[in-house]
Amino acid sequence: MYGTGLAKGLRLTLRHFVESYIDDLRYGFRKYHHSTDNFGIRQGTQTKGVITVQYPDEKIAVPERFRFIPILIIEDDDHPTRAGKDWCTSCGICAKVCPPQCIWIVRGNDPNTGRPVPEPEGFFIDIDICMNCGYCAEYCPFDAIKMDHDYELASYDRTSHHIHDKERLSKPNSYWRAIAPTRAYDEMLVRGTWEHKDAAKEARRGGASATRSSALSSAARETAPAATAATAAATAAEAETAPAPAAEVEGATPWSEDDAKREERRRRALERKAKRAARGG
Amino acid sequence: MENLAAPATKRLSIDDAIEHLKSSHPHAVKSDDREGYEGVIVDSDRLVEIARVIRDKLGFDYLSSATAVDYLGEGDHMEMVYHAYRSSGGGALVFKAQTDREAAQIPSLVSVWRGADFQEREAWDLYGIRFPGHPNLTRILMWEGFEGHPMRKDWREAYYEEEQKPFDSRWPGGHVHRAEEKNVFGKNVSYPPDIDLNRLMDTSDTAVYQSLGLGVDIERVMDKDGFETNELVVNMGPHHPSTHGVFRMVLTVDGETVTSLEPVMGYLHRNHEKIGERNTYLHNIPFTDRLDYISSMGNNHGYVLAVEQLMSLGRRYNPPTYRCEALRVMMVELSRIVNHLWAIGFWLNDIGAFFTPVLYFIQERERILDFFEAVAGSRMMCNYMRFGGLFGDLPERIKSVSNLTNDRVRDYNTMQFLTEMINERIPRTIDELELLLTQNEIVIERSMGVGVLGAEDAINFSAAGPLLRGSGVAYDIRRADPYSIYGELDFDVAVEQEGDMYARYRVRVTELRESVRILKQILPRLEATAGESIWADGKPGAYQPRVPHGESYGRVENGKGELGYYIVSAGGRGGSANPWRYHVRAPSFINLTPLGHMSKGHKVADIVGILGSIDIVLGETDR
Numbered sequence: 001m002y003g004t005g006l007a008k009g010l011r012l013t014l015r016h017f018v019e020s021y022i023d024d025l026r027y028g029f030r031k032y033h034h035s036t037d038n039f040g041i042r043q044g045t046q047t048k049g050v051i052t053v054q055y056p057d058e059k060i061a062v063p064e065r066f067r068f069i070p071i072l073i074i075e076d077d078d079h080p081t082r083a084g085k086d087w088c089t090s091c092g093i094c095a096k097v098c099p100p101q102c103i104w105i106v107r108g109n110d111p112n113t114g115r116p117v118p119e120p121e122g123f124f125i126d127i128d129i130c131m132n133c134g135y136c137a138e139y140c141p142f143d144a145i146k147m148d149h150d151y152e153l154a155s156y157d158r159t160s161h162h163i164h165d166k167e168r169l170s171k172p173n174s175y176w177r178a179i180a181p182t183r184a185y186d187e188m189l190v191r192g193t194w195e196h197k198d199a200a201k202e203a204r205r206g207g208a209s210a211t212r213s214s215a216l217s218s219a220a221r222e223t224a225p226a227a228t229a230a231t232a233a234a235t236a237a238e239a240e241t242a243p244a245p246a247a248e249v250e251g252a253t254p255w256s257e258d259d260a261k262r263e264e265r266r267r268r269a270l271e272r273k274a275k276r277a278a279r280g281g
Numbered sequence: 282m283e284n285l286a287a288p289a290t291k292r293l294s295i296d297d298a299i300e301h302l303k304s305s306h307p308h309a310v311k312s313d314d315r316e317g318y319e320g321v322i323v324d325s326d327r328l329v330e331i332a333r334v335i336r337d338k339l340g341f342d343y344l345s346s347a348t349a350v351d352y353l354g355e356g357d358h359m360e361m362v363y364h365a366y367r368s369s370g371g372g373a374l375v376f377k378a379q380t381d382r383e384a385a386q387i388p389s390l391v392s393v394w395r396g397a398d399f400q401e402r403e404a405w406d407l408y409g410i411r412f413p414g415h416p417n418l419t420r421i422l423m424w425e426g427f428e429g430h431p432m433r434k435d436w437r438e439a440y441y442e443e444e445q446k447p448f449d450s451r452w453p454g455g456h457v458h459r460a461e462e463k464n465v466f467g468k469n470v471s472y473p474p475d476i477d478l479n480r481l482m483d484t485s486d487t488a489v490y491q492s493l494g495l496g497v498d499i500e501r502v503m504d505k506d507g508f509e510t511n512e513l514v515v516n517m518g519p520h521h522p523s524t525h526g527v528f529r530m531v532l533t534v535d536g537e538t539v540t541s542l543e544p545v546m547g548y549l550h551r552n553h554e555k556i557g558e559r560n561t562y563l564h565n566i567p568f569t570d571r572l573d574y575i576s577s578m579g580n581n582h583g584y585v586l587a588v589e590q591l592m593s594l595g596r597r598y599n600p601p602t603y604r605c606e607a608l609r610v611m612m613v614e615l616s617r618i619v620n621h622l623w624a625i626g627f628w629l630n631d632i633g634a635f636f637t638p639v640l641y642f643i644q645e646r647e648r649i650l651d652f653f654e655a656v657a658g659s660r661m662m663c664n665y666m667r668f669g670g671l672f673g674d675l676p677e678r679i680k681s682v683s684n685l686t687n688d689r690v691r692d693y694n695t696m697q698f699l700t701e702m703i704n705e706r707i708p709r710t711i712d713e714l715e716l717l718l719t720q721n722e723i724v725i726e727r728s729m730g731v732g733v734l735g736a737e738d739a740i741n742f743s744a745a746g747p748l749l750r751g752s753g754v755a756y757d758i759r760r761a762d763p764y765s766i767y768g769e770l771d772f773d774v775a776v777e778q779e780g781d782m783y784a785r786y787r788v789r790v791t792e793l794r795e796s797v798r799i800l801k802q803i804l805p806r807l808e809a810t811a812g813e814s815i816w817a818d819g820k821p822g823a824y825q826p827r828v829p830h831g832e833s834y835g836r837v838e839n840g841k842g843e844l845g846y847y848i849v850s851a852g853g854r855g856g857s858a859n860p861w862r863y864h865v866r867a868p869s870f871i872n873l874t875p876l877g878h879m880s881k882g883h884k885v886a887d888i889v890g891i892l893g894s895i896d897i898v899l900g901e902t903d904r
Binding site for chain 1: 442446447449450451453454455459492560563565567569637644653656657658659662664672673676677680681713716718719720721724725821
């Protein structure tokens with residue numbers, strides 16, 4: 001009969017309409033009250049009917065693997081030897097794998113020797129460009145850069161707020177372990193320690209490494225007494241350089257470096273790149 | 282057409298077909314013997330004649346892709362690459378035509394395959410190759426008056442930094458800047474006093490409609506007085522809610538009946554392919570998410586297949602593990618469900634069932650996206666697949682741990698969630714969908730017999746996906762040219778004979794059910810392979826894979842149709858880090874070719890429905 005299809009469809013619509021009130025009857029109108037306990041009732045697996053989330057009064061918790069703008073991991077403030085230290089060794093892999101090229105890293109130099117130290121002097125992410133792909137976190141060999149869960153980054157002025165510097169990016173290790181406990185645990189299994197990869201290596205090597213570097217440059221060691229364990233060397237050559245004192249690194253602005261130095265560094269990088277290209281054929 | 286049912290000669294294998302071509306055209310056809318390349322190079326003067334032989338004698342009646350490559354510095358020529366398939370299934374016959382870079386010119390194949398129409402216009406627009414014989418050779422993605430042809434290797438974009446990523450300025454230099462700070466114009470643009478700015482803002486009808494090839498003299502129509510009914514030009518879009526994005530249709534109407542339709546696109550064009558050539562191979566994966574953003578898993582899959590085909594030419598390549606393939610297929614089928622629910626829902630919006638059905642479907646889609654978010658980290662921009670592997674295995678539990686409140690809201694066992702979804706929730710939604718729509722008299726009256734595309738036309742127009750199968754051509758790449766583990770899975774190819782909007786709807790519903798059927802077969806495979814590595818070598822792949830010299834065309838059956846990636850690697854012995862050519866054969870783009878043909882003779886209100894029944898997404902159309 002003409003119209004039966006229509007009637008059947010309308011019956012379905014009616015069922016959906018009624019269902020949206022069944023939960024009201026079951027839980028009473030408390031399910032609309034802004035309380036996190038009631039939120040579970042409405043967003044659970046078995047819920048039927050109206051499931052609107054009253055953002056921003058209520059928020060859906062995001063899963064562990066959720067990825068938003070990257071953060072840099074630093075040691076917790078109560079860490080016995082490395083409090084506040086970067087996990088980043090400024091190896092540059094995140095900047096290389098970044099598809100929209102939104103990561104800028106200034107590599108630090110030792111003020112005495114002029115040689116690079118395995119710690120970033122400046123670290124910038126332009127969040128207007130970042131596409132939240134998560135490659136930086138995925139390919140970081142030191143677990144030093146991670147994707148955050150905080151998606152509320154709107155601001156009134158994009159020119160002043162949307163380039164995140166190192167201070168803005170840094171979050172303590174305990175924060176990462178809180179938002180992604182399972183993943184932090186898996187990463188620990190791969191590293192074999194809860195500590196930073198190189199810090200743990202240094203600790204295992206113990207005195208041997210300390211005597212070796214003291215033989216090299218006692219003057220440099222004096223400026224950074226506690227730093228030997230934290231050297232976190234990226235390469236063997238760099239491992240023998242003592243890092244700059246932490247206070248100086250933190251205080252320094254990346255802009256204060258003079259042009260000649262910058263030019264020199266750029267020239268060296270280009271040389272390396274050319275050499276790599278020649279080798280790659 | 283006779284070649285549909287019985288090809289003139291008996292079905293030759295691809296190698297035999299190539300031999301046949303070479304022996305019948307000894308001087309015009311030669312093998313492409315560059316390292317890692319396949320197919321034949323055809324003398325461009327005899328291209329049309331040979332294309333007819335390929336279509337009619339050899340039975341390769343479906344032109345999947347036609348695209349250009351600029352070999353600047355690698356022989357200094359331009360090349361058109363054509364991939365022709367048989368609509369009965371099997372591999373590609375690849376043929377190419379070369380031309381000089383200056384005064385580039387290759388005869389048009391529109392007279393052989395009308396599906397070449399938009400693709401040749403794209404090659405003209407982006408590469409500057411002229412196609413004598415093309416009925417309307419105008420720019421398609423860029424605007425008329427654009428200077429230069431941006432895909433040419435020597436063309437550089439605004440804010441150009443370097444030829445290839447990674448850029449040296451990022452590390453170890455690290456001096457952050459905004460590209461816009463480098464803009465010399467910015468806020469202090471000044472014009473010479475003798476320029477009349479109003480002239481630049483000319484929005485008269487002549488300026489808006491000229492160069493569209495409509496065949497209507499706008500001035501003459503506009504100048505008519507009196508009450509007689511005249512052909513009228515109506516502009517729909519680009520900002521029109523029914524066009525699913527920034528897409529424009531220019532209609533000429535006689536009363537309310539459409540006499541011609543010209544699609545205008547490019548408003549979302551960002552030269553995805555140029556970006557892709559600056560990128561490394563790995564960089565491109567998240568960019569593919571942004572093409573058809575409804576089914577990003579499928580986009581990832583096509584791209585990694587194309588690159589894996591190239592990598593398999595080199596030494597030390599291990600194919601992905603079985604678990605990896607099973608996970609890929611599962612994700613892609615879930616995306617297909619998302620895509621079809623979305624497509625049917627918004628098509629109903631277009632024909633007037635405003636938002637009730639689509640919201641019912643979206644409720645289920647949300648659950649699937651929750652799953653994507655828990656596994657891949659993002660709901661829509663999944664970025665899940667890697668060369669030879671995946672981003673990660675399934676998490677044991679779908680769990681929300683966050684710095685926000687409400688920790689207990691979502692916490693399920695992943696496999697249990699999947700089992701429940703696949704066996705109960707999704708089939709229930711499909712049942713509801715059918716109950717609501719399939720017998721609904723309004724849906725039937727609005728869609729039956731509207732927007733008809735015949736089988737021969739569908740093949741000739743290079744239509745793909747539900748548009749092709751709704752026209753009675755049982756061509757599904759998962760069956761016709763199986764990839765991944767589709768060869769061993771049991772499913773039927775959805776096909777309907779009528780070729781109208783309703784047939785396309787029916788195809789989508791059948792495909793939803795077939796996807797569920799595939800997913801039910803995937804579940805035991807996942808259980809059997811639990812614990813197996815998702816990486817061929819047991820460890821994650823390197824961030825700079827070695828991709829040897831050669832070309833590849835990876836294609837998958839995406840929700841919207843055949844999604845293909847044509848990739849050329851110009852790497853030396855060690856392989857190269859960046860693709861030389863990266864082309865996307867976008868189903869949303871090519872499926873628009875027959876839109877004008879389908880719309881002729883229908884009412885303006887039906888045009889919206891016909892466009893909705895093709896199911897396009899502008900991220901992919903405009904690239």
